[in-house]
Structure formats: structure tokens, C-alpha cells
Amino acid sequence: MNPVAGGIRTPDQRLRVFVSSTLKELAPERRAVRSAIERLALAPVMFELGARPHPPRELYRAYLDQSDIFVGLYWEQYGWVAPGEDVSGLEDEWNLAPDIPKLIYLKRSAHRQERLDGLIARIRDGDGASYVEFTDAASLADLVTADLATLLAERFDAGGGRHEHLGIPAAEVFSTEPVRPPTPLTRLVGRADELATLTRMLTRDGQRLVTVTGPGGIGKSRLAVAAARDAEPSFPDGVVFVDLAPVLEPGLVITAVANAMGIRDAGDRPIADKVSSALAGRRVLLVLDNVEQVVDAAPKLTALLGQSDASVLATSRILLRVRGEQNVPLGPLPSREAGELFVDRARAVKPDFELTDANARHVVAICEALDNVPLALELAAARLRVLTPSTLLERLDHALPLLVGGARDLPERQRTLRATIEWSAQLLSQGERELLLRLGVFRTGFGLDAVEWMSDGVSGVDAIGALGALVDGSLVREQDRGPRAWFTMLATVREYGRDRLAEHGRLAEAQGRHAGFYVGLATSAGSAANWQLQVERVTRLLDEHDEVRAAVDHLLETRQFDAVAELAWPLYSFWWGGGRAGEIRAWMNRLLEPGVELTERARVIAEYCVNAIRYWGTSDESVVPAIARCVAYFRRVDDRRGEALTLASLAVAQFAEEPPDIEGAERNARRSLRLADEFDEAFGGAVVGIMVGRIWLARGRVDDAVRQFETSRALASRIDDTLGQAVSISHLGWARLLGGETEGARGCFTEQLLLASAIGHEEGIADSLEGMFATAVTSGDIERAGRMFGAAEDIRARKGLPTRSPLSFFEPYLERVLAGSDAPAFEDARRVGQTMEPADAVEAALA
Incomplete structure (x- = not known):
């Protein structure tokens, strides 16, 4: 659901690179080009769902119009020619490409289709594109990286100015594309042997469960991502990245795997069964990052492996200790590579930094003082923006002896790493340090408005200025989500923040503040003036679902059950459609447990959510009376939106009964639609109208159904609701x-x-x-x-x-x-x- 003003938008607002090719025969090459584009922090514009032999002409024309560079990949196939068209989508994309730089890459072959030869000859004879041949995906990636870098240096200024800014692109609510490993923006330093070992174990040796172990900050995740990308050609069904850092309950690990795979949890059957079915007969590599905090789920993971052909690459501070596990322990970097990493990261913050005879011994001493731990080196290198190596070393010498005490049951390297984070925090002002600790309660990341919310009450702190100081110190990292700034913290820095809050008895307070932020967002979405605005607001909550889950966890733990219901209420329809209904049901079941005290409204919300999910998978005769009670409540309190939604669900449930209550279903459907039309025509068309039309269609009232669906289609088109x-x-x-x-x-x-x-x-x-x-x-x-x-x-x-x-x-x-x-x-x-x-x-x- 992407309400868009003025046309179809590309996924990002950075410089856009449109990639044109046939999909199936060049899948590895497309992945290589995508990685090359992302490494340069550009936005690839691609149709990668596997459903793109010929996307709608309007769609790729709009994408082409908004792109800055055209990349064409050609090999043997000309591509499919759609009915009523004279050329394939491949040639049509070339014909429609605007006057932008064009880079054409031709894979060598002696068996090229005649029409493709004709297109290539036309491109070669013209003067509008550069043209080069390549042999494999690796060489193509090198060519594209070099060509784009050169092109950017020669052709583009900061803004481009060719097209207008299109505003923030809403996240796609219902997209379930598998999560790919992140694309690192820095090179991997000093892990060549470990990388070769991991890649060999996953590919040539056929090991199906490999765990990279080591203390926090040692570089486990970075190595695993590199190994997964190198091993990807051996996994024809893809690589899926599962970030378990936000997951605190072992029982939610399989759900996290399902979400990363793009599996929808509609609440109709156990999610583990769905994952097993999806993995059956498929060669997939699951990269499970940060397993140590949910290591009790390891037996369930191995059970999944036993029922499939999938492989697992895990990172953890401790071994999983299950059968078949192969371990690759990761220690500090060798001295030479540690110095190389330190210099590399120093140049990231101070481009003119050079290793000289005068400062080399100081760099070596800094690396030794930090035990050659990569994260510690990165945090220290960030300080070279304002300190010389000798001054930095002097401060380390004074700070570390006071800060390495820590808990004696911690590994020495982890104690030193904790000390390095502490040292970085001590360079902040008191207010900035307090903000850092509070932000540690976020599981994945946060926007600027969340920073402002969390900084409320911190004396003398300007949220934007304090956030800038945290970014400068490499304690917080900024990422782009279109024009919206998004910030993240390393897991070890988050852990440091939570630990310090817990030591001072303020962790629960910070978690409560975090939960209050997301309750406020949900309440704002639920009270939106119209359906379109609600879609836009809930889209953000879907995008930040790990933080919503953290908020609910805290609210449940502190028995703030009414707040859980209010947070879940506006999310229900969207999370169901987005494949997370099982999670909503689990929350609401907690609220309906014996002994839980709820307001009447919260109990009604919980009963509705549970029963509206149940009628899709059961004919239990208790479902219809339960939803009818919810209808009666919303009618009594004059909540027309609630009454319309619950009436529509009641109608569907009545129709699903054995035998169906046709008259009751139609009566309630009509009232639901009438109510919806009174307060929000778009809501009626998008949610209620389709339910009503389905009932009429199943009853044989075809003409009425056609009119209703045509109305719903027109309403969806009017608000640019593509899914609708x-x-x-x-x-x-x-x-x-x-x-x-x-x-x-x-x-x-x-x-x-x-x-x-x-x-x-x-x-x-x-x-x-x-x-x-x-x-x-x-x-x-x-x-x-x-x-x-x-x-x-x-x-x-x-x-x-x-x-x-x-x-x-x-x-x-x-x-x-x-x-x-x-x-x-x-x-x-x-x-x-x-x-x-x-x-x-x-x-x-x-x-």
C-alpha cells in the first residue's frame, strides 16, 4: 500500500541505477551488479521478485523516468514479447530510457538469439552508450564498480537537478521478499583465512551448520556476511539473513526466521510447519546473527535442518552445542591487520590521515592496548578526527587501567572492549551520555523523532546536537531511508547502555519511555482522520516492527495490558495482511488469560483480534457469538469504525459457518458498508467493500458483486493504493x-x-x-x-x-x-x- 502523489516511485531517493536484463538467465549477474551498486551507496532499481518477465509498461517507464543511470545486461535471450506488443520488455526498456548515461555489458556467447543481436547492433552503432564484454559475474561486478565510480566523478553534481524530489517512499506493507545479507560499506580487513575456511565449509565440504564464535565486537557478523556472499552461488534458492539481536525469547526464533524468509503468519497453522514446508527440497543458506541470547532455540533450528536441505551459518558468543555443529572461533586480528584496520577507519573520519614514521609506533601501541579487537579499534579511530595518535594513546593509557576492572567472569577481551566503549562515552557531555544510555533500549534503530522523545527531561540537551556528537564518536551510525534519517547502534554499544541503566536502576524507566513512544504512534494511527492517513502511519509501525515488539514485551512484563490492546488495535488489519497475525494473536491471548485485569474496551479488542483470526482456520461455533459481542460494544459506545470492521468480520464468519447463515451475513455486510460509507468512503472500499462483495459473489449475486468490486477498484485507484x-x-x-x-x-x-x-x-x-x-x-x-x-x-x-x-x-x-x-x-x-x-x-x- 503505497499512497503516492504524482506517480510510481522508485524505492530510494539516492542516485538511481536502472538495471535492465532478462531475469532467469542472468540471475547471478544481477546479484553481482546489485551488490556493486549498493557498495557505492547508490540505489538499484530492479524487478527481482521472480515475477518480472514483463512488468507493466507504466511501471518501468515511471522507474526509468526517475533513474539517473541505465545499466543493460545482455547474454543470449531476447526476452518474452507480451500479447499485443512488437518488442520484448528488454528492448522496450532500452527504447524508453531517457537521456541519461547508459552502460551496456554483454556476456560472451556464440548462441545469441537473432532479435537480441539486432538490438545489440543498434546499440553498438549508436553513440548513446558505452559498451563492454564480460565473462562472469565476478568480472562484471568489477567492471560496474569501476565504471560507476568513474561516471560519478565525471558526470554528477550533488543534486543532479534532472527530476524533482519525490518525498519519503512508504515501505511496502505486504511485500514478503526474503531479507538478504546487508551490503557492507567498508572492506573486510584481516580475515582472509577465516573467510576462505568458512566458504569452503559451506560449499565444497557441504557442512550444514557452521557457527562463528567469539566475544562481542570481534567481527563475527561482518565475517559471516562476507562468507554468505561468497557462498551464494552454491545456494540456488538464495541466502536469507536473520538478525536475532532484537529477539529475546527463544520461542520467537522460528518466527524471526519465518519473517526473514518472507513467510506469512496468518495464524492458520503453526509457523514452524510453514517454515519446514517452505524449506523442503530447497538449497537455502540461513545466516543467523546473534544467536547467543536465544541459544535455547538451537534444538528447534536443528530440527528444521533435519527436515530440509537448508544450511545454517550462525554467529554467537557461545557454541550452540547441538549435533552436526562445526565451529570457527574468531579471535583478535593479527598485529599487522589490526594496524591496517585502524588506519582504514581513521581515513574514514579524517581522509588526509597517513601512517608515517613519526606516528607508526603510536598506532601499534594503540592497537596493542585495545587487544586488536576490531570494534575497539573502530571506536578509537573515530577520535582521530580531533586527536593525534600520540594524544589518543596518552588518553588510552590513562583511561583503560581504571576501566578494565568490570565483572571478573567476563573474558578479558570483552572487559577491554567494554572499557573502550566506556572511554568513548566519557568523552561526551553528561547529557549526551545520558541520551546514549537511553537509546540503548532500542533493539534495531530509531528515527529523529524517537531521539527527541527519549531526550525529553535530559537537562541541557539539544536532541539534534547530542545525536550529532554520538554519530561523530561512532557510537551511533546513520543510515538512509530515503530522505528520512535512520540511526542504529552496534549490539555491544546497546548492551553497554542497558547495563549502565540497570546498574543505576533506570532500565525499566527507559524501556517505559520507549514503549510510550510506540503507543503514541499507534494511537495516532488509530485516530487518523481517514483510511489513507492511517495506511501511511501504520506503514511506519510495520517498518519498525521489532521496536513495536519490544514495546509490547515491556508492557506485558509490567502488566500494562490496556496499553497493549491500544497499540495492537490499529495494527490488526495490517499485521494480518502482512503475515504477522500469529503475533497479534499471541499478544491478545496473554490479555485474555485468567486473572488479567482489563478495561471493557481492551477486553473487546483482544476478543475481536483472537476470534477474527480463528474463523479462517476453524469452524468453532463460539467464534460468531464472540465477534457479535464485539459488535454490540462498539455500537454501544458509538465507535463507527470499530463497528464497521467487526460487522464485516461477523458477516464473513457467519458465511463460513456450517451451515452458513446467509441472511445474517448479508444483513451485517450491508450495515457494515453503510457505516463505512458515512465516515470514510475509502475505508469502506478498501476493507469492508471487498468483504461484502465476496459474500454477494458466493451467494450468486454476481451483478451486485461486480458493481461493488468496480467501486472498490476505483477508490483504491483514487488514493494510489496498488494493493487495493x-x-x-x-x-x-x-x-x-x-x-x-x-x-x-x-x-x-x-x-x-x-x-x-x-x-x-x-x-x-x-x-x-x-x-x-x-x-x-x-x-x-x-x-x-x-x-x-x-x-x-x-x-x-x-x-x-x-x-x-x-x-x-x-x-x-x-x-x-x-x-x-x-x-x-x-x-x-x-x-x-x-x-x-x-x-x-x-x-x-x-x-
Whole structure:
């Protein structure tokens, strides 16, 4: 759901590099180019979902118009030509590219398609692009890095000025693209042997559980990311990065793995089962970072490995101590590499810093004093912005003996690292130091408004100035999220902050302040004047879901149950749609435990959330009365939004009963829609209208359903709600199919597939493939029907999507074909579809 003013936006506001190529044959090369672009802190503009044989022309034209550099990758395939088009998407992207620098890379081949040869000849004969050949992904990455660096130096100034600023891009609420390892902005120093060992173990030796161990700040995560990127070609189904730093409960580790894999938790079955299904038969590398705090979950992780072909690369301060584990211990850097790292990081803050005969001995002494621990070296190097090496060494000599005492059960190197952080903190003013400690309660990161909130009450502190001091000291790091500043802290620095707060009895106070910030954000979203504004505000909460989870953990621990309900209420519909319904249900179940004291409103919210999730996976007769009680409460307190939402859920639950209560469902659906139209037409179309239309469609009122879905589509289009458009078009397709308009239905499912592909909505892709299955059955094309249905099943299994809903429309078509003489041919094609890559399935669907 990206409400966008003025058109389709690219994902970032930095200089944008549009990458054009066929997807399947050049997947490794595309990954290499993406990494090269990100290393230069540019924004790659790519269609990577695996559903991009031909994205909507409007989409890639808009992306091209907003791009600053065009990169073309060509090999053997010309690409698919969509119905009604004269050229492939590959050639169309070249034709539509604006007057921007163009870099063309051609992979050597003797078997190139004729039409691609024609395109390449046209590019070569023109004078609008540079052109070079390459042999493999590694050489391509080097070429792209060098060419972009040169191009930036020659061609671009600070602003570019070619296009207008487009504002902050909202995060995609429903995208479930797997999380890839982060792209480091600094080079790896001094770990060549360990990197080679790790890569060999994961690839050539076939080890499936490797743990990198060592104290905090030693560089475990940095090494693991480098090894994962080197090993990636050996894992055809990808590398998934799981950051466990925000996860404090071992029971949530599998959920964190599922979230990173892009698996949706709709609350219909255990999330561990979904992860197992998604990993079955796939060669995936899971990189689990910071396992030590949830090491009790190790048996569950090994159980997953035993049921799949996946491999795990873990980082931890301690061994997991499970069968099959291989350990790579990581110690301090060798002296020479430690000096190299120190100089490298010093130049990052002071570009003219040079290692000379005069300062070399001081650098060596600094590294020795810090035990050659990488994080300690980085923190100390940051001080060379204002100190000389000799002055820095003098201060270390005076500070460290006083600060290395610590707890005697800590490893010596960790005590020294803690001392280095303490030393960096002592260079701050009292107010800046207090802010640093408070920010330690954030699990992943924070925005500027969160810093201002946390600094409230700190005497003499200007939030922006204090934050600048923390960034200057390398205690806080800034990242870009479009034009919005986002800040993070290393895990060891966060730990230092929490420890110091705990020592002074102020940790709970800081955690309460943190929770209050997110309760305030949620309340603001829930009270938004209209649906569009609520979407925009909740999008941020989705983007910061680890912090929301931390806030809920604190509220539950301190028995602030009413606040948990208020925080969850505006999130419910979005977290359900985004695949986190299981988490909402777990929170609300805690509120409904015996002995928990709640206000009436909080109890109603908890009962609604639990039961509105349950009706998708159960026919329990208690669901309808429970939701009806929620409707009665919201009606009594005159909360029209709450009443409209709960009435719509009640209607769906009534329809899902055995036998269905058709009259009750329609009565409540009509009232829900009428209420929604009174206070927010967009809410009615986006949330209630589609539910109402589904009921009418299932009841056979096709004309009413068509009108409702067309209304919902128009409303979604008006507020630039791409997801809402895709869902409306999907239902419109089913309505037309049930009304006998097979060709019209096929057109709707095609449009839905293109929209869902563009925004990364896998459930929408599966839905559209199921629609195309039904149109193929209607047309008598059994082979196509089998492939479409099998491909949809595979996507649902990979992403943990529900296999059915109470309002499924494809089931009668499936029953028909399985009961007929074509069942064997259908099953053969179905098995083929289950093994297709998403890109192949989508290309087949569009053809």
C-alpha cells in the first residue's frame, strides 16, 4: 500500500541505477551488479521478485523516468514479447530510457538469439552508450564498480537537478521478499583465512551448520556476511539473513526466521510447519546473527535442518552445542591487520590521515592496548578526527587501567572492549551520555523523532546536537531511508547502555519511555482522520516492527495490558495482511488469560483480534457469538469504525459457518458498508467493500458483486493504493468468470498478476494463478490449468500462505477437473507447475 502523489516511485531517493536484463538467465549477474551498486551507496532499481518477465509498461517507464543511470545486461535471450506488443520488455526498456548515461555489458556467447543481436547492433552503432564484454559475474561486478565510480566523478553534481524530489517512499506493507545479507560499506580487513575456511565449509565440504564464535565486537557478523556472499552461488534458492539481536525469547526464533524468509503468519497453522514446508527440497543458506541470547532455540533450528536441505551459518558468543555443529572461533586480528584496520577507519573520519614514521609506533601501541579487537579499534579511530595518535594513546593509557576492572567472569577481551566503549562515552557531555544510555533500549534503530522523545527531561540537551556528537564518536551510525534519517547502534554499544541503566536502576524507566513512544504512534494511527492517513502511519509501525515488539514485551512484563490492546488495535488489519497475525494473536491471548485485569474496551479488542483470526482456520461455533459481542460494544459506545470492521468480520464468519447463515451475513455486510460509507468512503472500499462483495459473489449475486468490486477498484485507484487495486481486480475477475465472461476474467487476472508482481505481493500472485487455473478449466486447457494450479500451490508453500479460505472460489473448478476423465493429465501438469520457478510460472501465465 503505497499512497503516492504524482506517480510510481522508485524505492530510494539516492542516485538511481536502472538495471535492465532478462531475469532467469542472468540471475547471478544481477546479484553481482546489485551488490556493486549498493557498495557505492547508490540505489538499484530492479524487478527481482521472480515475477518480472514483463512488468507493466507504466511501471518501468515511471522507474526509468526517475533513474539517473541505465545499466543493460545482455547474454543470449531476447526476452518474452507480451500479447499485443512488437518488442520484448528488454528492448522496450532500452527504447524508453531517457537521456541519461547508459552502460551496456554483454556476456560472451556464440548462441545469441537473432532479435537480441539486432538490438545489440543498434546499440553498438549508436553513440548513446558505452559498451563492454564480460565473462562472469565476478568480472562484471568489477567492471560496474569501476565504471560507476568513474561516471560519478565525471558526470554528477550533488543534486543532479534532472527530476524533482519525490518525498519519503512508504515501505511496502505486504511485500514478503526474503531479507538478504546487508551490503557492507567498508572492506573486510584481516580475515582472509577465516573467510576462505568458512566458504569452503559451506560449499565444497557441504557442512550444514557452521557457527562463528567469539566475544562481542570481534567481527563475527561482518565475517559471516562476507562468507554468505561468497557462498551464494552454491545456494540456488538464495541466502536469507536473520538478525536475532532484537529477539529475546527463544520461542520467537522460528518466527524471526519465518519473517526473514518472507513467510506469512496468518495464524492458520503453526509457523514452524510453514517454515519446514517452505524449506523442503530447497538449497537455502540461513545466516543467523546473534544467536547467543536465544541459544535455547538451537534444538528447534536443528530440527528444521533435519527436515530440509537448508544450511545454517550462525554467529554467537557461545557454541550452540547441538549435533552436526562445526565451529570457527574468531579471535583478535593479527598485529599487522589490526594496524591496517585502524588506519582504514581513521581515513574514514579524517581522509588526509597517513601512517608515517613519526606516528607508526603510536598506532601499534594503540592497537596493542585495545587487544586488536576490531570494534575497539573502530571506536578509537573515530577520535582521530580531533586527536593525534600520540594524544589518543596518552588518553588510552590513562583511561583503560581504571576501566578494565568490570565483572571478573567476563573474558578479558570483552572487559577491554567494554572499557573502550566506556572511554568513548566519557568523552561526551553528561547529557549526551545520558541520551546514549537511553537509546540503548532500542533493539534495531530509531528515527529523529524517537531521539527527541527519549531526550525529553535530559537537562541541557539539544536532541539534534547530542545525536550529532554520538554519530561523530561512532557510537551511533546513520543510515538512509530515503530522505528520512535512520540511526542504529552496534549490539555491544546497546548492551553497554542497558547495563549502565540497570546498574543505576533506570532500565525499566527507559524501556517505559520507549514503549510510550510506540503507543503514541499507534494511537495516532488509530485516530487518523481517514483510511489513507492511517495506511501511511501504520506503514511506519510495520517498518519498525521489532521496536513495536519490544514495546509490547515491556508492557506485558509490567502488566500494562490496556496499553497493549491500544497499540495492537490499529495494527490488526495490517499485521494480518502482512503475515504477522500469529503475533497479534499471541499478544491478545496473554490479555485474555485468567486473572488479567482489563478495561471493557481492551477486553473487546483482544476478543475481536483472537476470534477474527480463528474463523479462517476453524469452524468453532463460539467464534460468531464472540465477534457479535464485539459488535454490540462498539455500537454501544458509538465507535463507527470499530463497528464497521467487526460487522464485516461477523458477516464473513457467519458465511463460513456450517451451515452458513446467509441472511445474517448479508444483513451485517450491508450495515457494515453503510457505516463505512458515512465516515470514510475509502475505508469502506478498501476493507469492508471487498468483504461484502465476496459474500454477494458466493451467494450468486454476481451483478451486485461486480458493481461493488468496480467501486472498490476505483477508490483504491483514487488514493494510489496498488494493493487495493490488485485485490479488487482479482475479485472482479472471479465475478466475471462466474458470470460467464471467461475472456474478461482472464484479463482481470492478468492485470492483477502484473500489479501483484510489481509490489511484491506473493499472495496476489498465487491468487491470480488460481484465477488463471479456473479460466483454463473453463476453456478446456487442462495442461495449462494443471501448471497454473501447481505453481500457485508451490508459492503458497514457500511463503506459508493459507492453502484455502472460507470464501475460496477455485475449489469447485478443482473438484470438477479431479472428478473428470482429464484428472491424470491434470495431475501430471500440476506436478510440473509445483517445480516451476516463479518467473517461469508467471511467464507461462502471461503467455
